[in-house]
Amino acid sequence: MKSRVARLALVALAILAILPFGVSGYVLGLLTLAFYYGVCAMAWDLLFGFAGEVNFGPSFLMGLGAYAAALLNHYAGWPIPACLVAGAVAAVAGGAVLAVPALKLHGPYFGLVTLVAVLLLQNFIVLFAGITGGEIGLDLPDVLSVSDRINYWYALGFMAVSGAILFGLSRSMVGLILQACGQDATEAAALGFNVAKHKLAAFCVSALFSGLAGAMLIFYMGTASVGTTVDIGVGVQIIIAAVLGGRRTILGAAIGSIFLIVAGEILRPLGQLSSFVVSGIALVVILFFQGGFLGAALAAEARK
């Protein structure tokens, strides 16, 4: 089954890679966004699906990466690659500061701390608007590329590499141990696994990819703003994408993210109601098809 998933993923990637020759720049722009948010959703799934910790602050990690990169680029004039590294480092460092004490907590407490972290970050960015650009955003002197196609390929490549690493990790020994920690922490500890260490590692990996995705995203957009990287709404979208696509599948999260962006576009004539419909779909999936898209597909496959 594992090789089958890998083969299907390669076919899907190949189709996506030649897409720029067939569709308009507008569609490419939408998909580029979907790919960046997809990476965050996959990183979130590693923590939630496998380690069983509900992180309400995926946008905290994404925002840290985005703003660290943006500030360095805007004020210090660092080149893009250095900013990307700095963004990833900032997200891991911030994530570790948040996670080390928080991992002693469980369930709702961990969720609350991550939620509060997002609110604090958002408040601070707005509070120091003179430096961070506040709600209007911070414009960047550098962008990844001005070409839709090049940007699309950057995003696709980034998603493919991140997806491969995260998927590999989830199917490795570490992924199994994480899953054990999530399902029964006491028993996992009794078997001799260091639960806190594994969860911290999962959190840091999750932070690394989220921060990197945030930093890449702002260099694609040309501005860093709260609404696209930090806002609670962004975090909720990431969570919905991961749950819709199928928990514990990693790759499902990317599918969920693409689905969300495409569905939002198709439902655009409904105006504000479109997010009502999308949330409704996500709710129905959670209540009745807990496996999500990929989970349902894999279950159908297993029955054959």
Add this chain to the structure above:
Amino acid sequence: MLALQILIDGFAISSLYAVGAIGFTLIFGVSGVLNLSHGAIMAVAAIIAWYVAGDLGAGSYGGALAGIATGLALSLVTYGLVVRPIQSSRTIAHEEKEIFVLTSTLLWGLMLQVLVAYIFTDNPKTVQPLVSGVVEILGVRTPRNEIFTAILSWAAIGLLWQLVHRTRAGKSLLAASINPRGLALLGFELSNIYLLVWVIYGVLAGLAGVLLGMFLGVSSDNAGTLTASAFSIVVLGGLGSVTGSLIAAYVVGYLETVTAYLVSPSIRTVPVLLLLVLVVYLRPQGLLGRR
């Protein structure tokens, strides 16, 4: 003068927070559910009260009643449509139910928020006050409705106390929050108790929403902040502890008011969030919580 102003305003807002948070903490205590659609339910109740009182011309009392009824109805729908299917599901593993409840109530709250913004726009709305006019308390001009808000909040809390300690249904509710399994073994139907607690929650959330709408005005955009502030109060007081929530509501209410008056209204919630992080790290069970 300023101190007195803070004292009065803080008292009114804290009483209102207490009413909102007590329902939230009761549900957690009895059934272990954290309802993240709380803020949306409060906001919708306030907006319906505004609509019925103003556009439909039912007057401020009619509007307030409609708002409370809305809170009750939404609470029952949340329980029946979102929480209950998860609790009784056989396919969701027991230890994952909490996470499912958190995610799905979050989504449900988002749906309510978007729907009400679509119908009534997301402009802030101020509900008609129940009583008009201002009085001077030692030189501080205070709207009569602010005093009325505090009285009404405490009346609701007092009634709840009577219900829990004096009636049979209330006592079983209290028992359920201490040990649900023991109660079930004694032959009580837990689902009836769950229903009762959601009814109480709905009335309290509706009342809190309407009062907040009169005091500060409410927009559908506030739903997230309202949930976060109820969540903060409840964690600060200790999850499931009603007395703890009462104390925490006053800590949060006064901290916010002091910040708004002395520093800046725009960072009103920041000190509360910092305090919350500190409490969660140093004393995760909250002020009066049980581990």
